[in-house]
Amino acid sequence: MxxxxxxxxxxxxxxxxxxxxxxxxxxxATGSGSSAAPAGPVMxxxxxxxxxxxxxxxxxxxxxxxxxxxxxxxxxxxxxxxxNLELMRQEGVNxxxxxxxxxxxxxxxxxxxxxxxxxxxxFTATNPVTDEMAxxxxxxxxxxxxxEYKASHILVETQDEAxxxxxxxDGGADFAELAKSKSTGPSGPSGGQLGWFSPAQMVPPFSxxxxxxxxxxxxxxxxxxxxxxxxxxxEDSRESTPPAFDEVKDxxxxxxxxxxxxxxxxxxxxxxxxxxxxxxxxxxxxxxAENxxxxxxxx
Numbered sequence: 001m002x003x004x005x006x007x008x009x010x011x012x013x014x015x016x017x018x019x020x021x022x023x024x025x026x027x028x029a030t031g032s033g034s035s036a037a038p039a040g041p042v043m044x045x046x047x048x049x050x051x052x053x054x055x056x057x058x059x060x061x062x063x064x065x066x067x068x069x070x071x072x073x074x075x076x077x078x079x080x081x082x083x084n085l086e087l088m089r090q091e092g093v094n095x096x097x098x099x100x101x102x103x104x105x106x107x108x109x110x111x112x113x114x115x116x117x118x119x120x121x122x123f124t125a126t127n128p129v130t131d132e133m134a135x136x137x138x139x140x141x142x143x144x145x146x147x148e149y150k151a152s153h154i155l156v157e158t159q160d161e162a163x164x165x166x167x168x169x170d171g172g173a174d175f176a177e178l179a180k181s182k183s184t185g186p187s188g189p190s191g192g193q194l195g196w197f198s199p200a201q202m203v204p205p206f207s208x209x210x211x212x213x214x215x216x217x218x219x220x221x222x223x224x225x226x227x228x229x230x231x232x233x234x235e236d237s238r239e240s241t242p243p244a245f246d247e248v249k250d251x252x253x254x255x256x257x258x259x260x261x262x263x264x265x266x267x268x269x270x271x272x273x274x275x276x277x278x279x280x281x282x283x284x285x286x287x288x289a290e291n292x293x294x295x296x297x298x299x
Contacts, residue, residue, distance in 0.1 A: 039052065040055075129260070147240065161229065166221075
């Protein structure tokens with residue numbers, strides 16, 4: 001079932017709201033606040049600034065989502081926390097902290113995230129995934145029995161290296177030991193073991209090559225994918241029985257909802273005027289994630 005989640009966006013737009021949005025509305029003028037508060041019963045007033053029930057409910061929902069079942073989830077404690085946040089917000093405004101570039105950028109980004117999430121929720125509400133749509137996906141991708149394979153592989157950068165490894169195997173070399181010493185993939189230290197997988201979980205050239213092997217045999221020709229060149233050992237195969245529809249219906253609907261959202265985002269971007277002017281990648285304290293080198297996720 002892992003391959004289903006290749007349909008989910010790399011950045012999970014359906015869960016865009018995060019803990020960093022636990023905040024009160026931003027007022028740009030004074031510490032007491034010059035913008036109109038959302039209409040509703042006033043829960044508290046802080047230096048003349050009303051905290052209304054809609055503000056409280058929005059904050060309470062975020063607070064409880066951030067720590068479900070945790071401490072401070074009763075209404076009184078949440079209201080006290082909201083009052084304290086408002087006091088600190090007013091102090092920040094009075095000190096002009098909102099004019100600092102980093103703070104202004106964060107406020108801008110939080111507003112963007114809130115509005116984007118609202119647009120996403122509106123799209124998913126007006127484009128619901130039905131049980132019939134999920135059943136169609138189930139029938140085309142999961143409903144029929146199929147094959148699963150258990151394999152190991154040795155991944156190298158060039159075809160010549162793969163040919164040389166095949167020659168060593170022909171001479172009686174141990175596959176697992178060669179994988180440990182020569183494979184550039186993450187599975188190398190474990191002897192190249194990939195475990196059980198369905199064809200849909202691997203890139204097509206890899207799956208097709210594995211399916212053509214006899215149990216216990218290795219590929220006599222190197223297999224090329226976008227990750228490099230592979231020598232594959234098929235350890236075993238078995239018939240797979242798909243899970244019942246009711247067991248996977250919710251996951252299928254989530255996958256389809258994300259796919260529909262991805263398509264909508266592509267359409268919106270195609271119709272938009274987007275100009276990228278950045279000349280280089282922004283600095284980051286964390287190193288960029290490297291490609292795993294494994295032939296996972298075919299989608």
